[in-house]
Amino acid sequence: MNKKLILILMTLVLVSLSCTLPFSKKTDTPEATATPDNSMQLYYGIGMRIMLPPTYVAEDVKEELPNIIETITNLIGSSEGFAGDLVHNLEDNIAWYGYDSGSPAVYPTRLIVIRNKTLANLPISAIAIALEKLREGDSTQVDQDSLSLGGRDVTRFTYSKEDNAWAAYLFKAEGQLWLSVFVTTPANMAVNLSDFDTSIASMSVDPLPAE
Numbered sequence: 001m002n003k004k005l006i007l008i009l010m011t012l013v014l015v016s017l018s019c020t021l022p023f024s025k026k027t028d029t030p031e032a033t034a035t036p037d038n039s040m041q042l043y044y045g046i047g048m049r050i051m052l053p054p055t056y057v058a059e060d061v062k063e064e065l066p067n068i069i070e071t072i073t074n075l076i077g078s079s080e081g082f083a084g085d086l087v088h089n090l091e092d093n094i095a096w097y098g099y100d101s102g103s104p105a106v107y108p109t110r111l112i113v114i115r116n117k118t119l120a121n122l123p124i125s126a127i128a129i130a131l132e133k134l135r136e137g138d139s140t141q142v143d144q145d146s147l148s149l150g151g152r153d154v155t156r157f158t159y160s161k162e163d164n165a166w167a168a169y170l171f172k173a174e175g176q177l178w179l180s181v182f183v184t185t186p187a188n189m190a191v192n193l194s195d196f197d198t199s200i201a202s203m204s205v206d207p208l209p210a211e
Contacts, residue, residue, distance in 0.1 A: 040202065045096030045113055048178075051202035053195065055102030056111070061094045095178075107163070109184040109192070111199075117208070119177040124155050124170055150201035158189070165189040167196050173205040 040051035043058060061068075068090065093114050100109040141161065147154045149169075157168040165186040171178055180203070182189070182196045189196075 040198070043096065043098075046094075047115065047174075047206045048095050048113065049204045050096065050113070050199055052111070052199050053100065053102065055100050056098055057101050058096065058098040061091065061097040061112075064097070065091060103184065103188055107185045107188070109182060109188060111180065111182050114179045114181075115176045116179070117176050120172060120175050122177070124153070124172065147197065149197060150203060154200060156197075158193070160186040160189055162186070167193060169196075169200045171200075173203075175208045176205070178203075178205065
């Protein structure tokens with residue numbers, strides 16, 4: 001597997017996880033709380049739309065970009081060359097970013113949706129294999145499931161341990177690879193995972209503009 005390609009993928013996942021700033025502080029984990037209103041409403045992002053509970057609030061990712069960029073450059077060890085290009089275009093690849101105001105304020109569930117045209121030609125199975133190889137020898141337990149959501153083949157990765165949990169969804173649509181990550185607590189993910197699936201199934205994606 002091309003190391004540069006793996007780096008791109010893992011950086012995309014890192015971008016998603018680096019948006020979970022409230023998880024950086026150790027506090028008492030709140031009890032599981034389901035979203036108060038399970039009805040859905042339509043939220044508009046860049047080139048996409050998604051149904052989410054009405055308690056979700058869209059945020060401006062620009063405010064988080066400095067923290068995200070710092071995390072990426074620290075991991076890669078450089079802010080030049082490929083890493084510099086990735087960071088430079090990062091804002092353009094984020095289609096939607098926000099949080100669930102109905103979940104506990106200490107650890108609000110967050111969602112980030114990333115699109116990437118560069119990885120569109122890479123099979124999802126190859127990405128899954130790359131992730132599996134990177135996880136070999138790691139005690140971190142990440143579960144992988146192949147789902148059919150909204151008429152699409154979707155690969156879902158889920159992680160749940162201690163205070164942190166996330167569900168990452170990978171699929172292709174309209175010439176782009178889409179990565180959507182819900183970040184929450186283990187208790188809340190157990191309650192809301194089916195709602196996460198429903199939201200991903202509802203996603204509609206705009207065709208890329210003609211070049």
